[in-house]
Amino acid sequence: MRENTKLIVGMLSPTLIFLIFLLVAVGWAFYASFTDIMLIGPAAKSPQVIGLRNYERLFRDPFFYNSLVKSAIYTGSVVASQCALGLFLAVLMHHKGVKIKSAVAAAVTMSWIIPDIVKVYTWGAFVHYEGTLNSILRVVGVPPVRWLSEKPLGVSIIGNVWGGTAFSMILFLSALETVPPQFYEAAEVDGASSWQKFIAITLPLTAPVILIDLFLITIWTFGYFTFVYGLTGGGPGHATEIAPVFIYNESFRLYKIGYGAAISFIMTAMVAMACIGYLILLRRMERV
Amino acid sequence: MSKKILVFSMAMLLVGALTVTGFAQKVISVQYGEPWKPIFESAIEEFEKTTGAKVDRMLIPYGVVFVEKMTLDLAAGAAGDVIMVDGSMIADTVEAGYIRELDGYVKDWADWDQYYPAFQAMGSYKGHAYGIVLETAANAILWYWKPNFEKAGIPMPWKPKDWDEVLETAERIKERVPGVEYPLYIPMGSKWGEGATCCGIYSQILGADTSAGDRNRLWNYTTEKWIGSSPAIERALNFYREIFFVRKLSPTDAMYAPDVWGEWRRLMREGKIGIGQGGSWEWAEFWPEAERPPEEERGELLAWAGLPGSGHPGTPPIQTISGGWTVAMNARVKDPDLAWEFLRILNSKERMAKWLGAAGKLSMRKDSAEVPEYAENEFLVEIGKLLPYSDYRDALAGYATVSRYVQQAMEKVAVDGLTAAEATEWYNNKLIEEFGKDKVETIK
Structure with missing residues (x-):
């Protein structure tokens, strides 16, 4: 009994320490969201409690709505593309006849493991006006495009998909390993095509993993800051100012840390709602 | 007895050792950016040698937004004990x-009187000194790439007399030199941050109208209000609209590159810019240190012209703005005397003038003229002539x-294509929202 108590205390302590730090930070940010605290100027030294004014301002701020729209497009496109591409690559990797799968796996995984800031500069160089993408296009007779000013959100989305697909691929690959091969053999005996096997066997049996993948990438992409900020800073204008970039710009470039905290709480509530939706769906799926 | 003497001697030795060690281990932290590395490094070396204290170097490299960091x-x-603060x-x-x-500290420092009063003021607030200005510059001059001008058949030296001439010259480059991607590059937008204001539009605002009644500023020093709307702001915004949106003299992609400063310098030294508005420090900074050609060679490729006023009646023939970086002491500093000793060594006459001369930066000290490395620098002599046309930000x-905003x-x-009047109205509303109606005024 005594040994058990020691074990429980030992295992709980890191969790408790983590929770305390988290709660202090979250509690401070929550308090800050009701103040006019700034990073510079008199309000940095003596912030005043201003009640709900930050939240009222937020709902009147067109840049906030702009960031929501951009985040919805960005997150939706990244999540859908990354999941679809990850599944496609996993099926490809799982297939025994594909010879170049090691090379594909290495290339995809490499883009995932490189540090974010290296990813930003690599992708920035690739889509640069004088970069590799335009060089390839020139070879096939397409005039060069200024991607960062003409299609900034598009190149940010594709760049993020490029950098993140490996996660989905690895997740799906492990899910595919759990599908009994007899199912496919039986389907082949019945004359099922590859597509029919995918729809009737692969998809239903990997559905819970797909949902987990969607759940995780939604949370990560919605809060993912480095890539877009590094690539465009939210510009041109506000064309790529997704929610995390908007929060950063308000908090650290306009120095309004209180206002930034208010936006963060609203954003957190939105992500939480999306997560609850996923979890409900997952639970329903488990019951089926 | 002998045992007592032994113990006493050992105790004394220990105290002595601790004292020496304690002195030797005095440490101050110094935080500075990469562009200032040479002057800081040389000062650190001397400081460590003369005081025996150690310096914890906190270098902020190129590519990091210095002000935010x-x-x-x-x-x-x-932050470090000794830090750098933008004058604004x-x-x-x-x-x-x-x-x-x-x-x-400055009242007992003989060198303080060598600083021109405007630069003493730049580092001061409400009559008290807080920062010592380390460098200044003409923040907005028009750099041009001579081979592009030759190809376009534009006579040199080029001395535009108003904004229209600047725009027309850029149009000519666009027409005749297809390899030039940015006929007129001018810092713009939020990714450039303060650079877009201090190296960009503020000089245009200052040159857009007369200075009477602070008509050409962002702050009215008489009424003590921010200026939300004025002909100067509207004209300056319209100049930007012409460049980016109407005449398409500069694509916006370079304004949002991962490293905007690095990209602007690369584009210029590769001849992809026709005319570029930037600071006088770029004379050295356009090239990384390892690739920097000697001054004569640079002079064959690169030249500069003063930024003209708008051309409206009463506006100046040339307009620029001078900023400046100051070195200051963190309020949390544990050993202010030691930190001051570092500031004193850093800002000594010889070190300052030699570094400014080598870096192509202007001095804010009268006695720099006594140091040959500074006084004989032709570029600085020429740039120094712009100072009478220079103004300051509203710090x-x-x-x-x-x-x-x-x-x-x-x-x-530039990006959304709003008219200058619409953008000015938007700016005015943001200021009212921020400071209240009684703190913002409109100049007709």
Whole structure:
């Protein structure tokens, strides 16, 4: 009994320490969201409690709505593309006849493991006006495009998909390993095509993993800051100012840390709602 | 007895050792950016040699947004004992309680009188000294790439007399030199940050109208209000609209590159810019140190012209703005005397003048003229002639926020295509929202 108590205390302590730090930070940010605290100027030294004014301002701020729209497009496109591409690559990797799968796996995984800031500069160089993408296009007779000013959100989305697909691929690959091969053999005996096997066997049996993948990438992409900020800073204008970039710009470039905290709480509530939706769906799926 | 003597001797030795060690281990932290590395490194070397103390170097490399990094470090209590503060942010930094007053030190420092009063003021707030200006410059001059001008058949030296001439010259480059991607490059937008204001639009605002009644500023020193709307602001925004949106003289992609400063310098040294508005320090900074050609060679490729006023009646023939970086002492410094000793060594006459001369930066000290390395630098002599046309930013609490809204107003015309009047109205509303109606005025 005594040994058990020691074990429980030992295992709980890191969790408790983590929770305390988290709660202090979250509690401070929550308090800050009701103040006019700034990073510079008199309000940095003596912030005043201003009640709900930050939240009222937020709902009147067109840049906030702009960031929501951009985040919805960005997150939706990244999540859908990354999941679809990850599944496609996993099926490809799982297939025994594909010879170049090691090379594909290495290339995809490499883009995932490189540090974010290296990813930003690599992708920035690739889509640069004088970069590799335009060089390839020139070879096939397409005039060069200024991607960062003409299609900034598009190149940010594709760049993020490029950098993140490996996660989905690895997740799906492990899910595919759990599908009994007899199912496919039986389907082949019945004359099922590859597509029919995918729809009737692969998809239903990997559905819970797909949902987990969607759940995780939604949370990560919605809060993912480095890539877009590094690539465009939210510009041109506000064309790529997704929610995390908007929060950063308000908090650290306009120095309004209180206002930034208010936006963060609203954003957190939105992500939480999306997560609850996923979890409900997952639970329903488990019951089926 | 002998045992007592032994114990006593050992105790004394221990105390002595601790004292020596304690002195030798005195440490101050110094935080500085990569462009200032040479002067800081040489000062650190001398400081360590003369005081025996150690310096913890906190270098902020190229590519990091210096002002944001420094502000966050100050807010988090993680900044160095000696730090750098942009002259325009002295007021906000003092109000936040981040930096320490230096009055007690500068009053006994003979060198302080060598600083021109305008530069003493740049590092001061409400009559008290907080920062020592390390460098200044003409923040906005028009650099041009001579081979492109030759190809376009534009006579040199080029001395535009108004904004129309600048635009027409850029149009000519666009027409005749297809390899030039940015016929007229001018810092714009929020990714450029304060650079878009201090190296970009503020010079245009100053040159857009007469200075009577502060018509050409962002702050009215008589009424003590921010200027939300004025013909000067509208004209300056319209100039940007012409460049980016109407005449397409500069694609916006370079304004949002991962490293905007690095990209602007690369484009210029590769001849992809026709005319580029930037600071006088670029004479050296356009090239990385390892690739920098000697001055004569640079002179064959690169030249500069003063930025003209708008051409409206009463506007100046040339307009520029001078900023400056100051070195200051963190309010949390544990050993202010030691930190001051570092500041004193860093800002010594010889070191300062030699570094400014080598870096192509202007001095704010009268006695720099006595140092040959500075006084004989032809580029600095020429740039120095712009100082009578130079003005300063409104270094007041709130300026950083105003500057940010100016940058967003630039994006409204350059990217979104709003008219200058619409963008000015947007800017005015943001200022009212920020400071209240009684703190913002309109100049007709």
